[in-house]
Amino acid sequence: MAQGQPPVEAADGLTTRQRRNQPLVIVHTGLGKGKSTAAFGLALRAWNQGWSTGVFQFVKSAKWRIGEQSALETLNEVHRDTGKGGPIEWHKMGSGWSWSRKAGTDEDHSRDAREGWAEIKRRLAAETHTLYVLDEFTYVMKWGWVDIEDVIETLQDRPGYQHVVITGRDADPRLIENADVATEMTKLAHPFDRGQKGQKGIEW
């Protein structure tokens, strides 16, 4: 990670310290791996700062993130028991949830998605967390279950010091435009190309 001088001078009239303390919208998108994994890595930094982290998992199965969930919930228990680090909450958006749409079940998924987003909006308004991980949230916008303009407006207007990380493929260009940091993960080589499926410890 670059540690040098920023390439351009800021024109916003803020001091470096003020800019440093600005809350960020971070997007991890693209077809490659690491989008969610890097978001959960950020949660480690947040924990170490003593921040409150809320993870909102917009995916189908409990299996896929079970490693991260277990480890982050353990760090939350360490915080609860010893005061070290910060609290971490992990929320799954509905039990039957799927990022691969299935005919006949869309209605429930879209309702779950809207309910999840409504809860996140309430928490942003209440400044509940310092870091929000909205995992696979891009799909919810892509499928029209949550209005992207509402998301952008909510993020722009959120009060206080709250970082929001959004992961998933096909991030809308408007979301990227409104992000402070947006990274595209691109696949260069992958075991799927050789007919290999995922394995424990690596994929979940």
Next chain:
Amino acid sequence: MAQGQPPVEAADGLTTRQRRNQPLVIVHTGLGKGKSTAAFGLALRAWNQGWSTGVFQFVKSAKWRIGEQSALETLNEVHRDTGKGGPIEWHKMGSGWSWSRKAGTDEDHSRDAREGWAEIKRRLAAETHTLYVLDEFTYVMKWGWVDIEDVIETLQDRPGYQHVVITGRDADPRLIENADVATEMTKLAHPFDRGQKGQKGIEW
């Protein structure tokens, strides 16, 4: 993350289970963020599987990964005290180490790098860990401190079930060719563009 069928049939004669249990070489490269963060996210999954993880940090300053180090070392303590999860070791390659080369100090850095790589080779031969995170290791090869052909040969010949994740910009095409999973992180938008520097909890 895709959960569907692999796009091509494997021609290696292995069953799905055999292929699933193959140890992987994973490369995170590119100019964007998330290369190291995603690697440390993988360590969360490894911890949850009860695997032994070794992190080898090829960077200048203790500051840059202090959040991840603190959180992963806490998970290691949980493992030590309760048996939950797996052990995690965190090693820094020399105190004066720098990924931005400085005139007059290269000799020590290159010696540190070679010593670090020699230790990793010993551990791979001894099957010490199940997951190795070689953070910012691409620079060590780029600068010629460690021979890339030696790295590739060592990875190809490593015994047992050992996953190796290598992060850093400018990964050599030969390394990518020999990886099972290689992901490029590309910057789409970034606060540096607006003159913003890194901030705690996000950058370290």
